[in-house]
Amino acid sequence: MSDAVDDTEAEGASGFATAQAVLGYVVRQLVDDPDAVSIELDDRGRRPVLNVHVGPGDMGRVIGKRGRVAQSIRTVVRAAAARDGGDVEVEFLD
């Protein structure tokens, strides 16, 4: 929580701690292989991106039918990112 308040240079510095925590938590709840989940922040682009890697075979779980799960994850993670003072994209990779 205190991360969000520390205004050390807006989003970049906070590293989207809340968004990353929420994203990691949610994804690990959904996959078969939580240990294979990793998240990295890519803030080189215009808009920062959280890249999520999941184990082979777990892609379907985080995407869901017609992308519904992925969409829900994005919604929740962006709510979390707002607490970090910014906005992020979420990309799923395997």
Next chain:
Amino acid sequence: MEWVEITGRTVEEAMEAALDQLGVDNDDAEFEVLEEPKQGLFGRVRGQARVRARIRPTVPRPKVERRDRRRRNGGNKANQNPTDAPTSVPGPAVEAAAVNDTTDTTDTEGTPSSTGSRPRRRSGKGKPSEQGDSKVSDNDVDLEAHTAIVNEFLIGLVDAFGVDARVETELLDDETAEVRVDGTDLGVLVGPKGNTLNAIQELSRTVVHRRVPGTAAGRVRLDVAGYRQRRRDALERFTRSVADEVRASGVQKALEPMNPADRKVVHDTVNELDGVSTISEGEEPRRRVVIVPA
């Protein structure tokens, strides 16, 4: 209850509305004009057109039809009548419905097993007590397990968000539990129009499905900071006022399409009232409740 009765300013309008409500094409519906609008002074229309309509019962009656469609892949029923429009028309509509859908309707047509286990809420002549009993014993175990999973998921989520909140669960009745998140500054978990809350609910459901595959999910409700409660209260008030109207006029009234959770609120509210009951019509996402005189 396969007939629906609709009023409109003109017969055409009423028929149009009836088609909407039945969710079928003109070709698949059968009409009866009960009352034409009367011409008043200066050509003004007084009174309303009233029509009765139903899905043309060449094949089955609506409720039977739904089951038949599910069996259709087996090919046992579809061929009894080669010019059998009704069986072919609902198919695409259902698929379209599923695509647009934002709530928990994936099991409506896709998986026969879960559809079969979905509790039927038909008021009227059935044997509610009997249905009720078997339903309860099945669901009890599931419901408790599901609630525990959602509860745990939310505790972790709230923690990841770093918000100061507590999570509590309550069994509302034999088939519904609610998990509530309360605390301060929880707007972040609700979001505009409840978007974030809905997303969290969707994720909760997914987690439940993953942990206990094959069970019917969706009876665990989720609320944050009383958001759903406030909406529910408003919907209950609205439902009661419509029910009063229906009771007074003796004419059934269809509500606008709602998601399953909201429909349940309407069903439950009306169930507690005398002189009215409910039915559901149409396919997702345009499924709607009709309040009928009992």
